[in-house]
Structure formats: C-alpha cells, structure tokens
Amino acid sequence: MPLRLEIKRKFAQRSERVKSVDLHPTLYSGTLCIWDYQTQTMVKSFEVSELPVRSAKFVSRKQWVVAGADDMFIRVYNYNTMDKIKVFEAHTDYIRCVAVHPTLPYVLSSSDDMLIKLWDWDKGWMCTQIFEGHSHYVMQVTFNPKDTNTFASASLDRTTKIWSLGSPDPNFTLDGHQKGVNCVDYFTGGDRPYLITGSDDSTAKVWDYQTKSCVQTLEGHTHNISAVCFHPELPIIITGSEDGTVRIWHSTTYRLENTLNYGLERVWAVGYMKGSRRMVIGYDEGTIMIKMGREVPVASMDASGKIIWAKHNEIQTVNIKTVGANFEVRWGKIALSCEGIRQL
Template sequence: MAKSFEVTELPVRSAKFIARKQWVVAGADDMYIRVYNYNTMDKVKVFEAHSDYIRCVAVHPTLPYVLSSSDDMLIKLWDWEKGWACTQIFEGHSHYVMQVTFNPKDTNTFASASLDRTIKIWNLGSPDPNFTLDAHQKGVNCVDYFTGGDKPYLITGSDDHTAKVWDYQTKSCVQTLDGHTHNVSAVCFHPELPIIITGSEDGTVRIWHSTTYRVVIGYDEGTIMVKLGREIPVASMDNTGKIIWAKHNEIQTANIKSIGADYEVTDGERLPVAVKELGTCDLYPQSLKHNPNGRFVVVCGDGEYIIYTALAWRNRSFGSGLEFVWSSDGECAVRESSSKIKTFSKNFQEKKSIRPTFSAEKIFGGTLLAMCSNDFICFYDWAECRLIQRIDVTVKNLYWADSGDLVAIASDTSFYILKYNRDLVSSHFESGRSTEEEGVEDAFEVLHENDERVRTGIWVGDCFIYNNSSWKLNYCVGGEVTTMYHLDRPMYLLGYLANQSRVFLVDKEFNVIGYTLLLSLIEYKTLVMRGDLDRASEILPTIPKEQHNSVAHFLESRGMIEEALEIATDPDYKFELAIQLGRLEIAQEIAVEVQSESKWKQLGELAMSSGKLQMAEECMKYAMDLSGLLLLYSSLGDAEGLTKLATLAKDQGKNNVAYLCLFMLATGYQKLLCSQDHIFQAKYLR
C-alpha cells in the first residue's frame, strides 16, 4: 500500500483520481464529499453534498466538473473552479442513484443507473434526461460505456442477476449476459481488449468475450491475477518494407521506404515511419500474415479467418478456422479443428480436406505443410498431401528459408537446423513407392542443434536470424552463432530488407526498430559454408573493414586460420592467429607495431623453442626478459652478450642476473657483492 487516508468512520462508497490536479475525491455515507492532495496528503476541500448516502462520484475528463449521485435520488454537478459550487441538479430517478459515468465519446453526456430499474442518459446543461431505458426487471447497480471502436454501447448490471449490453443510439438491448447467481454489482468494458468484466454478490468475477459474449474465465474464492492480451504485436511486413498491424480492430499500415533518404538511421532507435489508417477488421485479430508475394493479408481470430487485399483492404475470402498458413507459392491451409485441415488453391478454392490420424494441435506453412501433435511433427507435400516424414520433437514454431532447402524447428528450449532433400523426395515419389506409414527415409538431415530458445526468427538466404530468451539478436550461419545486438526490451522480428542491409523489429507499442546486418557479410559466410571460396573472395572487398574481424572469427571457427590471418585487422587477434600458425615473422611485425611487453615475451619463448635464436634475443630485449637473455647467452657461451647483460641488469637493479653474468665471465662479481654489502660472500669467493 502506497498511502492511506482517514476519511470518516462511515463507509466510503466511491473515490476517484483527478490526476491533472493531483487530487482524490471521495464520497461517503456521512453525505460529505472530501478532496485530498495525494502527494502532500493535505485535505483540499470538505463540503456537504447530499441529504443521504453518496453512492458514486465521477470526474469529467477535461472540464473542472465532478458528478455525484446519492440515495436522495439526485445527481449533482460540482465545479471546482467556482469553489466547488453546485452548478446543476439532475432530477428524475425515483429510487437510489447507484452510479453515474461520463460518455468517453461525447463528454457532454453521461449515464446514470438506479434501483428504479432504469438507465437515464443526460446532457450537461439540461435538467431533463435525453431518454430513459427500462433496463432490468430489478434495480440497476452499475453502468459503463464502451470506449473502443465505433460501437455506441453501454453495459448495465442488475439485481436480476444479469448484465446487459445496450446500443444507446437505437435504444435496444444487444445482448444479455446470464450466468451469475446473485446481484451483479460491477461491470466494465476493457479499455483496449474485447473483454467485458462483471462482478457479482455471488462471489464470482466473470470475464466475457465482447464479440461472442461467451465466458472466457471466472473465479470465486480469494484473489487472482489474470494477464489479459499478449506481448507479441499482431504485425506483418512484406518483402518491400510495407508493414500492416492490428491495434485491436483497427488496421494500420506503415512503409519503411517513407523514411527520407536524408534521414540518418541509427541502430536501435525508433524509426519515424508514417502510420496510416488502412481500415477495420470484422473480427478481433489474433494473427496477421502477408502471403509470399505480399498481395494478400490473412487475419485470424475468434475461430474465423478473413483474407484481405493488402493495398485496399478489401475482403477477398473468409471462413471458419483456428489457424491459417500460407505455402511458399501462395496456396494456403486452414485448421478447422484438431481433426480436420483443408487446403486451398491460390484462388482460394478448396482443394482437399484432410483428416489426420492424430490430434493436430498446430499447423505450419512454407515449402511443406506441417501438422503438429504435442510431441511430434509430420510434414506433407502441398500437391497430394502425402506424408514426407515424421520427426519426434515438440515444436513451438517453424521457419522455412526462401530457398525451401533449409528449415529451423524451434522447441521450448532449443532449435534445430535441418536440410530438406527435395531431389530425394521427388525421386521417391516418381518411383511410385508408398509413403503412408513411414514417409520418405532421409527426407530431412539434421545439420545443427543449438540450445537456445527462439522467440521469433526469419531467414536471409542460408542465414537464420533470431532473438533468444535473453533478448539477444543473433544470427546463425553453418552452425556458428553470432550475437549482433543486445536488445534493451522485448522486440519481435518483422523482416529483412536487402537493399538497406537492415533487419527490422517491432515492440508491443508498435515502434519499428532497425539494426544493420550486411547482406554481403551473410553472402560471404554462406559461400564459405558451401565451399565456394572463389566467389567468397570476390565478395570480400564489398564487406567494410570494420566487419573483417567478424569474418576472421568465422573463418577461424571453420578451421580456416590462414584465411583468417589474411583478413583480420585487430592487431591482438592477428597476433594470436600468427602464433597459432607458427608464423613468427608476422607475429614479430605485429609486436613491433603494438609494442606490448607480454607479446614480446610470448614471442621470444616461441622463437627460442623453435631455434630462431636471433629473433628470440631481439624479443627478449624488447620484453626486458633478463632471465631469458641470461639463459640464451650462457647456452651460446656469448661473452659479449653476457657483458652487456650484466651492465643492463645492474642498471635495472636485477643484481642476481648481473652477478651470474659476471661470475660466468670470472670478473667483477666480487666488486658487485661488496657494493651490495655482501663482503663476507666476496671474501669466500676469492
């Protein structure tokens, strides 16, 4: 609890925020209205408002008005800019006025609910109601307006155990919600989702679908927290950069190409795309997807689907279905139930009706039609719906490459990259062999497995781009995973535009964000994986220098260290590669360039072990490795070197090294000992 206000000993039946004034206004059974500043906790105003219990207060969204309703059967309007003067009284109800609420679409009107069984609609400025709805068989406890879309609806709850949805323009009842076993005391429309919430004195809260008016969820004892909606935005982008998304029933479009050429795009920043209204959808969208050529968009939700034209948003086809998927060439399939799937031609004419021998919980489109059970997936060809292969894996999502030769299967904990052997499958079918039970052996070949959870993914050529459970934006080529960016919030992949070399994502607020991913870099890595090194070499000059280290790391992971050394630009990394290859001359050039003592020492030791004594001597001098030089000169019997080393060691304060040099030269070592106050040792060594 953040704050608590002591108001009165009697019940407080209603309190509302006035956010623009930092106030809370409350009405109580002592017939007073009190106003508090919720920041300072100061009492701003106290005044007697009614002659009986105050049931409700309502705040005007823009004007300085507060409505109050009471058991004295009156509704009063208060103006805080006039010292909380009562500027109007609304009379007409013949019983307690339980609730008042302003119409969010026309704030000059408001509705009132009363135990006289009626709802009255009023205008500010007029003491008489516009009209009265004989709403229920018993008293009406609550009322709320629908805020979304164009529907002129309000909802009421009553002591007759029902809630009713009304059209206040036609003054007709749209739907009666039956289910509660006692008085309905609270009702509301969700401000964004197609949800109605009702609360009753039977101890239950029920959540209803506002399109189908069916119960979604209900609970009775205790307290429960329910998450409504979902994080992933309902959005799709075609291969030209046109984006369509659904904000509830409203459909909007944006085009990445609308960003001017003079605008400097920064990775990770929201793109200033121009958003336009495209239309509305007759159902509540739960998924939305372009077909492969971008001409059509399918919207699924509420057990139905509608296919629209992408440009004009015209209804092209519709039907019943839990899921809808596109094939790679524009055909489609619909899962009507777990036991019935239908396929359709490019003109949306029904081709086949399939009844799988298992419970199909999901379907996926792409090169092949895939049907999933809880613990396996079966692939079928689109033409004849023949079984290609069954794979025992729990599938969360499926992503096909545009080539149709690669597919990524994502589970809850990992993902797999598989190769589809199209020619082998074609040969199998041409031979006339049956595939009903086992499918085609070796139709798929597992290339790579990665223990990361894929949130969303797309293919660019043979490169699989995805974001993982840690919200890292990665790409995978040939099994090697590279992290491009760390995302600062949940984002979901929309697509890739090759002409901009950028991958685009969207967040739940429909902000579009772009990140650079060079197409030339992807093509280079893809060609290397295919073994086409000549073509890869032709592409290399088009890759910017700042990406060459990334390329070198990729080549090193493939065991191509020579090629990595040629491409690497970072001196430290290049030095490591040269050491791996035993290319000590190159390593020496790098050491001269960076002048790192640790590199000189490492190189000196390697040169010594390789028998390159001149290089070893030079490296040890740069590294000031006096012990190493002592070992080298003493092994070679180099008196001149020992003499120079003795002098250097004395200058550096390394007296042990200096003494050993002089001792081996049999000259000057006694003098050194005496200078260090070791006279006894000097006498002993005479």
C-alpha cells in the same frame, strides 16, 4: 475462435470490504488507501470517515483524490501531500458514486437521496446543477467519453437514464432490467454507441444508446451484478458479481471467454486505466490486480517487405517498400519500422 487472453495476477492485498477502485482501492471501513501495485506496498492512507466510503476517484491533473461517504460528505485530498483540500456536505443520504469530468472542473455525485449533483471546483465546489428523475437510490453515474456533455445514471428503480449537462430532465430512459440497476459503463473503442448495465436480476445488458434498444443480454452470474465495464484496450467486457466471480466476455460475439474466482467473497468494483492492460477488482476481503493479454503485438514480415501485426482483434499491415524511409508505426512500447521490429 476463442480469445487467447493471457491473465496474470499482478497484485493481491487482503483488507476489509473494497467498495470502489480507481486502479487503487477505497476501503469500506472509511479509510482510503493508495497502493503501489509494483512494490505491493501501501503508499498513503487517509482516515476519511467513521462511516463507509463507497466511491473515490483520482483527479490526476490536480493531484487530488475525491471521495464520497455514508456521512453524506465529499472530501478532496492532495494525494501527494495528504492535505485536505475541501470537505462539504453534498447530499442528505449515503453517497453512492462520484465521477470526474475528463476535461472540465466538474465532479458528479449520486446518492440514496435519489439526486445527482454537479459540482464545479473552479467555483469553490459550488453545486451548479441538480438532476432529478430517479425514484430510488442512484447507484452509479459515468460520463460518456465520446460526448462528455452527457452522462448515464444507474438506479435501483430498474432504469438507466441519459442526461445532458445544462438540462434538468433526462434525455431518455433505458428500461429492461427486472430488478435494480447497480452499474453502468460506456464503450470507449470504435464507433459503436454502446453502454452496458449490470443489475440485481443477475444479468448485464448491452444497449445501443442511439436506437435506445438492448443489443445483448449477458447471462450466467448467479447473484447481483455489481460492476461492469468495457475494457478500453481489449475486445472484452468485464462483469463482477456478488457471486464472487468476474466474467470476461468477447465484446463483439458476447461469448463467455473466462471466469475468474479468487476466493475473496463478493465483487464490488472493477477499475481500469486507458492505455494499460491492468485491471483492479475490489472484493469483500481485499483487492486483486490482474494483467490481461500481451504487451507485445504479434507481428511478422515476409520476403516482399510486408509487415503484418495483430492489435487486439484487428489485423493491420504495411509494406515497407512503398513507404518512406522514416515511416514508423507505433503501438505501446513497440515500433514497427523499416528496420523491422524494435523495442522503444
């Protein structure tokens, strides 16, 4: 059965080329903008560089935004006060990506100089490690959410490498694409040790990083794949391409579920936030935010007191006659309790 996935456009904003999104856009013109997607208004704007900004990430625990640009500098701003926290030259060529460690004071950066660098903001943004091994531009780096001591890197040398913090050499290399690899993302749900890569060969590949084997190849895009992700809440994979489309695939069956085309030219970035159904897409000509799926779970209770509800692609049950009076199952903004179903 195909997924009954409701998709609603929640935000649309035309602009210059959007090369990076972290639920808010970073503009290709060298300006970084922060948007309130509920009011669809710009909250703040930073003139980051005279050259393109290719990547920016929020560090919510510090109220920072970190941006890397083609002038080889990393810049850190307080996104509330707009104060500039730090500016430093990080690489000798364009900075393609920055990634923030989920708990430690670390930022990874990757560059056209073929290097990956680890920066520690508790040590005055000192470079504490350099990772060498790729033979072409390093397009993206991302931490493994299930093992934050490791990360993956995607390169135009056609490979994806897995690294460990503290070790100078890659743990192993995934090699299977026919052209350069632009993007990589880890599977966050369940226990599957998977990651996905997108390539200039117009395919995306799902990998098992324990067996180091390709599990599935996703075909259908007609141009370079520039963005990939496993959705953290829904059983879907999202791929974005320079063919102007975003394709949505079932993450278990790998069946194509939907193709989105908003007419904003090439897709460059896809962003999401754990705990949210919203996704943001960066294009040549602007930004689109969409909301996928239902916020309210489908649930029912029969005469015997058995409650059945659907969470994503899982069916869960509880019998209120066999649990205590104070038993409650929470999911998002919904509570399933002995009183039935109520809004929190």
